Amino acid sequence: MGVAMNPEWLTHRVRQGQPHVFSVDIQNTENNPRVATCGCDGIVRIWFLQALVDASKEPFEKEPERDTDSVQMEENSSKENSCSNHKIPENALASSLSYHSRSVNMVRWSPQGQLLASAGDDFLVFIYHKEEGRGYSPFGSNEPAPVENWRGRKLSGHSNDVLGIAWSPCGNLLASCSVDNTIIIWNIHSDTIITRLQGHESFVKGVSFDPTGRFLASHGEDLAVMIWKTSEWRIEKEIREPFKESRTIEYQKSLFYRLDWSPCGRDLVCSNCLAFCEEKRTHAAVIFRRDCNFEKPIYFRSPVPILCVRYSKRMYKCYKDKPVNDENESYSALALGTSSGALLVWVSKSSKPLLILKKACKGAILDISWSADGYSLIAAPAIGAPLYIRFTEEELGYVLNAKEEKDFFDSVRSQLGANYENIPLTQSTIQLEMERLYAKHIQEGNDHMSQHQNNISQELMEREKKSTVHPSEQQQQQQQREYNVGKKRRIVPKCLSTAANPQESIAENSRLTTETNHDENHIMKSSSSNMNGYTSIETSISVSPNGEEALAKRNMDYSFGPKKEEESPSNESSFFLQDFHRKLDSYTPTLGEAWLFHSQETMDNQYSSTKLPAFPMEWSKHRVIDEEEKISLRVENDELCCIRNDTILWQAALGKNASPVALAGEKTTLYTAVTSNNMLHLFSIFGSRLYAPVLLNARPHMLQVLKGYLFVILVNGEMSLYRVPQVSLVLRTSVGPILPEQVVEKMGQPVFYPPLVSKQEDVCLTLYNGSSYLFQKNLGNWICIADDSFIHSEFFHINFNTQKENISPKYLLTWFRKMAGKTTVPKLSNVKPAKVFLETLAHLETMMASASILHSKEEFKKLLLCYIEKLCSAQATQIPSRIERLREVLDDILQGQQGFFSRNLESTEKRNFMLQVLLPAVSKNRQLQNIAEEYVEKIKSM
């Protein structure tokens, strides 16, 4: 048999006032759930439900009168439960939180259960999370020391008392409603306001998200229930009719109009309704069905006002071992609390209440909460002790198992057009068409590659979890210190703990958190303390142990360097971005290196002191020019020989005492040699001198002959590009600005990959550290087109080297997918997805700009697609301005003539590119379907 009790200790009171509980909520977890309560004393208390279970087992337990079959009202005497249970039992109180400075009106646990939110008359909303360490009870309260350490952070935005809160089913959003007539939607990851809903003409007294996340319902004192569509935060439906009679003083006095959705999301139930039905006025709770477009209300009548309603999160069935079918139908359970303190429990299979407790509580019931297992219930009264009831399976029914429940929810939600994963409905055929296109692209792409991508993001998430590190240990300040400020002593206190980033310390998995503290792979460094002597550190640097390995690998790359250099650069004078990236294939940067490169900003004197290594010795006497045709240059007896297949093509004398220090050539252009007296000799392909010896300003570092160009870098950093064979200088500049600092230490090793020269005669140099720079003549400066700035970008290792021949514009996406699949995430720990996201965006933007400068249209399109995909990803919801950014890009492409994006797309292909590639990518996220649609319409009307 079930049990019921009124624990006097589970209350709030101000001084000698009456005990009361304004709101109660049981944590949505089956494993040792907590109960949160609040009241006028400004304190939020967290209890263990187990304490109630234990207390109800005490001898004074009392069986409330109940009748499972009849509607007959029964006098219940459970409140006469006269045991003096005022004292808080040991280990009942998990925490006592005194953040609010006024009454606390509502508490709610997040759907996943790790966070607690509270709203109060001090206009504030707080979100609490659990931390390691000991907790404190409000000082001077004489309460038992709390077992757990919960800490709050505030959300400030309302301009008057906050009466209600609701979590979105995904746990990312929090809605709060206030006497200021507005509802604020908070992003609880950034603690920012996503939007402020204005529509009610009076106090908003209750809010609730539907379990599919598609709607938010709110009930205001203007006697309207508004259904807001969460995809664009506009009013979907305004319900006034059933409440028009409710303008009576007793309803206006009602503090809250708490409303709730059935667990499947089909029914919305509202309290505080004075219905006019069957020619009579009657108090009622009113149920609106989503499948009837929230019309045709169903009334649940009562002789006294119904002040609160709450569905159990579970579904039940009558027969334990039989599957759910027509004979063993599943049903939900709804608890209703009235102003007279009566509690009613109603199950949807029956037209009559399952249970009526006429005197469940002394005062009006303001809030009710069901436990996650579906059998416990707590009702919070305005006066007196709350009511705790534990039902048995026989009484309430058998809770559906997870699969049955999911099947049921799925079937209901599919009828309602909202599926289980909380994805908005398609609203038009355009969206479906776009999605079909996208799916097609994906299928044509490599499936396992995209899966790989998922793995990466999962890996990232994992890492994020792991990187959750408690700073407290490192930051614990030694001892207090003191000194004098004027006449007064100033004491620097001992720091017990500083605020960890709440996102990082979500108490979801505290076990994991403690483990990672000992993770030897992470060497934690705390940055220096501030001038007060205690730390305010948010960032910690972690150095991956793979660093050395990667470095070793890099050193190997260096040893292969010369071989690579033998390969002449691309035959064409035009080039694509991928040519650079191909060279970066084997390059694995490490964080340490990336940081070194960052520090190059500080080098000022590089211009003057640049000292590049001299031209490689092994090429000074012999150098292979063309491997296929076996052409090589060789110095024999002070004479320069050009040899093919061991036969000498031509010979030339270099002059007295002049031994060559550098050789270079290209079989169709010319051959060159630099002698020890810094003279540059130029020879035609047949060995005749083309020009008088040119005196170089210093010894050469690099000597390259490209098709039509001669390229020289001297050890002092001077770079020259000559047009050949009619020798004329194209440009001369210093490579100093782009040199990494430690170039000197890497003496004797090549610094640059062979240069590339564009049609515009701009030179692109790629450093062995992976950074690429372009010298733009008309700008007169080096431009960074690829570097390690965005090391956390998901596209950091993008490889543009896939088989070119397969590209056809039609399969652009497929092709791209392949490449994206090759991306690897740098081996870095401690990187938050949000940071990765931002860096990825920045990286893509830079790459697009680079592609634009390089006139690489294909690349640009691919990058643009990546960029759009990123902007539309679900992760981007954390950036409030993303939709504006997306629109900006799309508008630019569509309308702009000189905009960045439209400039880089052929006007003729724009339309198809948008329709075939970009907009399907947008449609992938159904949250954005109206945008996809809008632009499809725009394009079609053009």
Added chain:
Amino acid sequence: MSAVEVLQVNVLNNPGFFRDPFCFEITYEVREALQQDIEWKVIYVSCAKDESLDQVLDEVLLPADTVGRFQFTLEVSAPNPDKIPSDDLLGITAVLITCSYKDQEFIRIGYYLNNEYDEAEMNENPPSPPLLENIRRHIFSEEPRVTHFLHSFDSPESYLDENASHPSYNSLLDTVEETQHSKLKNSDVQSSRMNFV
């Protein structure tokens, strides 16, 4: 929300002698970083009836520019017996610990304390001049009286102004049962001094 909340105060060297310094180990939490230092004061109530005789034993500044939990020990010298009326030297009086920001107090912790000679006979016939070495001081550390005062700290928070609240809502609340919305403020902002027995 109070930007700074006192979590715990441990009264050290208690009981002690009259001339011993007061020693409090204070644990506080900074919930919102403040621009300026917070100031702690220890006040000895020399005479319950005459506020002007209160002795400020010490004032110290502490940083509050980092969110977190902090602990320090506040040691202040004993009150000057010359400034205490001879009638009030013995018996029940109080010591107050206050914390203020921008010269405005936001928390006050009061402890009753009792001064008496260790010999009963001397208590009945107190020697004159008093033998300070023999006076024992006992602070009732188990029963702190904590009073919070609303403070705007760095941000002018509008709810401090009672009138900013929706007028009709307040009037409605008045009609609701007294217990439901007896404003914390009313109950908390009592007399700024402790009421003595």
